[in-house]
Amino acid sequence: xxxxxxxxxxxxxxxxxxxxxxxxxxxxxxxxxxxxxxxxxxxxxxxxxxxxxxxxxxxxxxxxxxxxxxxxxxxxxxxxxxxxxxxxxxxxxxxxxxxxxxxxxxxxxxxxxxxxxxxxxxxxxxxxxxxxxxxxxxxxxxxxxxxxxxxxxxxxxxxxxxxxxxxxxxxxxxxxxxxxxxxxxxxxxxxxxxxxxxxxxxxxxxxxxxx
Amino acid sequence: xxxxxxxxxxxxxxxxxxxxxxxxxxxxxxxxxxxxxxxxxxxxxxxxxxxxxxxxxxxxxxxxxxxxxxxxxxxxxxxxxxxxxxxxxxxxxxxxxxxxxxxxxxxxxxxxxxxxxxxxxxxxxxxxxxxxxxxxxxxxxxxxxxxxxxxxxxxxxxxxxxxxxxxxxxxxxxxxxxxxxxxxxxxxxxxxxxxxxxxxxxxxxxxxxxx
Numbered sequence: 279x280x281x282x283x284x285x286x287x288x289x290x291x292x293x294x295x296x297x298x299x300x301x302x303x304x305x306x307x308x309x310x311x312x313x314x315x316x317x318x319x320x321x322x323x324x325x326x327x328x329x330x331x332x333x334x335x336x337x338x339x340x341x342x343x344x345x346x347x348x349x350x351x352x353x354x355x356x357x358x359x360x361x362x363x364x365x366x367x368x369x370x371x372x373x374x375x376x377x378x379x380x381x382x383x384x385x386x387x388x389x390x391x392x393x394x395x396x397x398x399x400x401x402x403x404x405x406x407x408x409x410x411x412x413x414x415x416x417x418x419x420x421x422x423x424x425x426x427x428x429x430x431x432x433x434x435x436x437x438x439x440x441x442x443x444x445x446x447x448x449x450x451x452x453x454x455x456x457x458x459x460x461x462x463x464x465x466x467x468x469x470x471x472x473x474x475x476x477x478x479x480x481x482x483x484x485x486x487x488x489x
Numbered sequence: 490x491x492x493x494x495x496x497x498x499x500x501x502x503x504x505x506x507x508x509x510x511x512x513x514x515x516x517x518x519x520x521x522x523x524x525x526x527x528x529x530x531x532x533x534x535x536x537x538x539x540x541x542x543x544x545x546x547x548x549x550x551x552x553x554x555x556x557x558x559x560x561x562x563x564x565x566x567x568x569x570x571x572x573x574x575x576x577x578x579x580x581x582x583x584x585x586x587x588x589x590x591x592x593x594x595x596x597x598x599x600x601x602x603x604x605x606x607x608x609x610x611x612x613x614x615x616x617x618x619x620x621x622x623x624x625x626x627x628x629x630x631x632x633x634x635x636x637x638x639x640x641x642x643x644x645x646x647x648x649x650x651x652x653x654x655x656x657x658x659x660x661x662x663x664x665x666x667x668x669x670x671x672x673x674x675x676x677x678x679x680x681x682x683x684x685x686x687x688x689x690x691x692x693x694x695x696x697x698x699x700x
Contacts (some may be wrong), residue, residue, distance in 0.1 A: 326632035327588060339577045343584035343591070350580035366550045369561035373554035377538060380554070380591045390596060393621070397610065410604065421537035 279304040280334040282324065284311045285484035288383060288445035289344035290331040294484075295441045296348045298475035300355045304333075308486035311388055345379055348438055360438045371432050374422055374439040378446045382415030386449065405453055412450040413459075419443070420460040429469045436470055444470050448481065490515040491545040493535065495522045496695035499594060499656035500555035501542040505695075506652045507559045509686035511566045515544075519697035522599055556590055559649055571649045582643050585633055585650035589657045593626030597660065616664055623661035624670075630654070631671040640680045647681055655681050659692065 281297070281304045283290030297304055309315035309330055316328045325332040325342050333341045333350075341347045352360045361368045384390065386408040394404050423431050431439040447467050450457055457464060470476045481487055492508070492515050494501030508515055520526035520541055527539045536543040536553045544552045544561075552558045563571045572579045595601070597619040605615050634642050642650040658678050661668055668675060681687045692698060 327592065327629040335577070341577070341580050341584065343587040345587055346580045346584035349583055350576050353576040353579065365561050365564040366546070366552070368564070369552050369557045372560055373552065373557035376554040376556055380595050381538065384591050384595050385601060399608065418538040
């Protein structure tokens, strides 16, 4: 399998964690998003959305969208399960993941921030926008799981929800959000980062990393 | 079951279609988003994200996020299946849904448009932003399925992908996008709208509709 990613893409980061948890090793191809490599004709032929991640499977299928790739991995390599439990628990895990993947991440991604620059926002304005999206979204996430008391967001092992949380907290810090307002999320993050699967997936541990 | 929604919410629209396809009738509670009803304390206690839809199940669980609700419906009431096929086909259907639910819808939702107004954008600027998000996103969606030749996006029956497409096209028109650029999407939409499950879920057929 071949994963198309970028060290700083939090969506690719999610997939890297999933692959590591499943014990799968894949070929990594990195595309420099700030150099617009995702809009090169070769890459657009692979993924018309011009987004990473994209996963080429061993039988030649190209899968896109991080959550769809992770669901495919979970169905194809079920151990350990990333969305365990009954239908309601599975839905709660997915809802938390979507609260990040739909309601935070796309509002602060590179494409949107570039558009804000075109509308005349300077660095300060762009950062304030990204910080707002992270702060409001993570506050809702904190409330969603405040009542839980497990090591990870939904139980004693990481799920799809944790795979989305850790990269998003990393983004939030990059945009200078005061994450101390989210103690439950931070406690879970610490437990995640104690695991090699998360450590090895960190942006700074990718070969294309730039400080 | 009780569905919390709003006639114009395209996320609630997706869930209404799913319920209709499954032949499930539920109690509907409408919250006027433009009057900020989603931020009333009672509703925030139900869904801390302050978003519709939310589904209260018969055993008292509250499910949020339209795609998670639809996955729960599909697991709990499997007929007809909304994400049929093998793991790769299931991933492709989900990826298309996410290309709308993550990459178009949140970038043009009410919260983001209100934020743009605070940054000084007038009606024209706000509409141009929403049109941009729909136009770019739907162009990618069109490319994703251009090679297919089925009645619906992925085969001969509607799936989760179609449930996301029809409400998004409705948004695109509201923001004055020239949708004639998407012939494959329009052909599928016409087949969807021939079905009572889609018709009855239309915004204009909800009791809280306002022109």
